[in-house]
Amino acid sequence: MKLTRRTLMATGATAAILGLSLPAFAQDNIGDVRHPLWYEAPSERTLELAKIDDLSQTVVSLGPRGEEGVLYTEIQITEEQKEKIRAGNFTAAISMGWLGDDWASQQLLGLKETFADLNIEVVAETNANWEDARQISDLDAISVLKPDLVVSIPLNTATTATAFQRLADAGSKIVFIDQAADDMQPGENYVSVISSDNLALGMYLADLLNDAGGGERDVAAMY
Numbered sequence: 001m002k003l004t005r006r007t008l009m010a011t012g013a014t015a016a017i018l019g020l021s022l023p024a025f026a027q028d029n030i031g032d033v034r035h036p037l038w039y040e041a042p043s044e045r046t047l048e049l050a051k052i053d054d055l056s057q058t059v060v061s062l063g064p065r066g067e068e069g070v071l072y073t074e075i076q077i078t079e080e081q082k083e084k085i086r087a088g089n090f091t092a093a094i095s096m097g098w099l100g101d102d103w104a105s106q107q108l109l110g111l112k113e114t115f116a117d118l119n120i121e122v123v124a125e126t127n128a129n130w131e132d133a134r135q136i137s138d139l140d141a142i143s144v145l146k147p148d149l150v151v152s153i154p155l156n157t158a159t160t161a162t163a164f165q166r167l168a169d170a171g172s173k174i175v176f177i178d179q180a181a182d183d184m185q186p187g188e189n190y191v192s193v194i195s196s197d198n199l200a201l202g203m204y205l206a207d208l209l210n211d212a213g214g215g216e217r218d219v220a221a222m223y
Contacts, residue, residue: 050203060199064180069197086119093124093142093172095152097135107177111151123147132156139163143170153177165189 042050049060059069077085092115098104108125115122124142128135132155142150143166150172154160161181168174174190184190209219 046199049199055197055200055203058200059197060203061195061197063186063193065186067186069195082118088119090118090120090148091123091145092120092149092151093126093145093147094122095124095126095128095135095138095142095150097128097153097155098130099127107153120149128155130155132159136160136163139167143167143172146170147172149173149175151175151177154179154181157182 046060049055049058052058057071059071061069063069092111094108094111096104096108099108112122112125123145124138124147126135126138126142128138135152135155136159139150139152139160140163143163148171150164150167152164152174154164154176157179161183164174164181164184168184168189174184176190176193178193178195180186180190180193186192209217213219
């Protein structure tokens, strides 16, 4: 069988890549498959989008509440808008779930460089080091500073939700990275979620696997 993105999605090999469910015949071939708790079976929408060869102008992933995503190229700040932001003397706090790897370090660097360009003062920068209790404490400490903006990735969307909601109720605008805290709604309790298009990345990975394997390979994934 040729392992194109289409056939990977159709047969379940991409399910292994994306952490989605495998059909029974695939499970029989590889034994007792235990999926992560967060796995979801591919939707009809996902399967249709997987047939598109060029996804560069398409957002495949949906937001945590099912909202449609937009490409970063569609979000532009004019020079006039930048000047208004600079004149506002706004403050921001950054609550990171962890630091120390390239992904988190680049997120932090990009945030700080952009805030500096826009004259937004970073009044707090925290690292929970993979402990959700510590992140809750960080958020409570941040709330005392009353920042205009809070940018954060919630380590645990359930346990941190109350702390994020307190910040929102106090007037801070919240932007989440990758996932939103539970029971918070976009446009009401937080501004937006900024994320990679992870479903599209999985589809591109399927294409790369196909190219590397010459179209005839078994595929497995480790979590």
